[in-house]
Amino acid sequence: MAKVWDVQTGKEIGSMMHKAVVRTVAFSTGDEMCLTAQDTSFSSIPTIFVWKLDKDGKPVSSTDPITSLVSADTGKINSALWGHMNHTIIAGADDGSITIWDVETGKELDVIVEGDHPKAIRSLQYSKDRTMFIAASSDRHARIYDARSFELIKEFASNRPLNSAAISPVMNHVIVGGGQDAMDVTTTSTKVGHFEVDFHHLVYEHRMGSVKGHFGPVHSVAFSPDGKSFASGSEDGYIRLHHFDKSYFNTKNF
Numbered sequence: 001m002a003k004v005w006d007v008q009t010g011k012e013i014g015s016m017m018h019k020a021v022v023r024t025v026a027f028s029t030g031d032e033m034c035l036t037a038q039d040t041s042f043s044s045i046p047t048i049f050v051w052k053l054d055k056d057g058k059p060v061s062s063t064d065p066i067t068s069l070v071s072a073d074t075g076k077i078n079s080a081l082w083g084h085m086n087h088t089i090i091a092g093a094d095d096g097s098i099t100i101w102d103v104e105t106g107k108e109l110d111v112i113v114e115g116d117h118p119k120a121i122r123s124l125q126y127s128k129d130r131t132m133f134i135a136a137s138s139d140r141h142a143r144i145y146d147a148r149s150f151e152l153i154k155e156f157a158s159n160r161p162l163n164s165a166a167i168s169p170v171m172n173h174v175i176v177g178g179g180q181d182a183m184d185v186t187t188t189s190t191k192v193g194h195f196e197v198d199f200h201h202l203v204y205e206h207r208m209g210s211v212k213g214h215f216g217p218v219h220s221v222a223f224s225p226d227g228k229s230f231a232s233g234s235e236d237g238y239i240r241l242h243h244f245d246k247s248y249f250n251t252k253n254f
Helices: 182-187 246-250
Strands: 002-005 012-016 022-027 033-038 047-052 067-070 077-082 088-093 098-102 108-113 121-126 132-137 141-146 152-157 162-167 173-178 197-201 207-211 218-223 229-234 239-243
Touching: 033 077, 047 088, 088 121, 132 173, 141 162, 141 173, 152 173, 173 218, 173 229
Parallel strands: 022 077, 077 121, 121 162, 162 218
Antiparallel strands: 002 012, 022 033, 033 047, 047 067, 077 088, 088 098, 098 108, 121 132, 132 141, 132 162, 141 152, 162 173, 173 197, 197 207, 218 229, 229 239
16 A cells, blocks of 8 residues: 655655555656556456545555556565656666556556666656656666666776765765665674665765665665755665765865
């Protein structure tokens, strides 16, 4: 099940029923629709559903999506983005591919990225201007692609499987987070698990530093819209909010 909540009141305003675990959700530009990606199970296959929302953000139907995009060949879909003018959906899957789908017809248009990621795509995030997006993968790399041509632009190497990556809206910086598999966390130290959030230079790609604090794999990272802080969510059950001091913005932004 996927649910919609009112941010100001904290109340649930609607829900969307599924037959299996929901891996990712995203609002369309204009907030008139949302997408959900359902995992595989004994009674279902990986599917992206598109739901109509009313003016208050409530799903028009909790059981009947307006479109279903069936992904039988790629494995489960871990992350998805709305494409240009909400006409398409870009999805990252367990087989390491990134595909593009036509929302109106519900058909797969093309496999836009294939072979770059030998392991699962864990997350996709746009840059602030939506001209590019970054993909984080279990292959220990994050890669940036042009949002229209889908050309590979930049590549960032890590020492751990990555679950999430984000592009700063104000600095030439990229953050990545991940860590070893959750099943192995109790048998090792946090140092060996690599649970810190790393900073990379957007242009030169090199690692600049890291922020520690989590005691489990980092599953999600995101910059605030003004770029003055970032959030990280972890297997340890905590969401950490990090605020940059003035010296961060006074450093030379190469």
